[in-house]
């Protein structure tokens with residue numbers, strides 16, 4: 001598919017079919033994501049691919065809002081950044097995660113971003129810790145890495161994809177000629 005068509009058609013997917021995702025497909029997606037630009041070519045982004053159903057279910061409890069849907073995803077890719085490599089690890093992660101989503105789309109999968117960085121485990125209860133600390137209790141997240149997000153992915157159960165709603169982009173782009 002043409003890149004512009006792909007970008008136009010992409011929508012976040014929060015329900016997944018039972019169809020298995022081959023590890024080779026995920027490898028291809030991550031090979032593409034590893035080409036993402038990074039500050040000073042620091043390549044600070046790290047990925048943790050989770051295919052274990054029980055682990056993915058545990059991950060879905062990371063927050064009490066906005067993460068439950070990922071329990072049924074066949075694959076979860078955690079996007080992390082090596083804080084020692086650059087102070088812009090969050091920015092690098094966001095670009096890498098975007099590449100993951102676009103590469104997933106190109107591979108025929110749907111995906112959705114689940115945010116981790118700076119998010120509370122239970123909304124309004126900072127004393128309960130944050131989503132990242134919760135994930136660290138059962139996942140091998142390197143000490144030197146911060147966690148930006150998880151990209152949940154899988155095949156769509158729908159015949160057709162939701163159309164992109166009309167968007168008012170007036171005033172969002174300025175030109176100086």
Ligand SMILES: Cc1cc2nc3c(=O)[nH]c(=O)nc-3n(C[C@H](O)[C@H](O)[C@H](O)COP(=O)(O)O)c2cc1C
Pocket residue numbers: 010011012013014066067112113114115
């Ligand atoms: C930085 C960021 C954080 C997001 N966090 C979540 C999240 O925690 N849970 C969720 O269901 N969707 C999350 N999303 C997905 C957005 O809700 C989604 O991209 C947006 O509603 C637009 O829909 P679309 O992707 O179908 O165009 C996130 C997206 C971004 C870019």
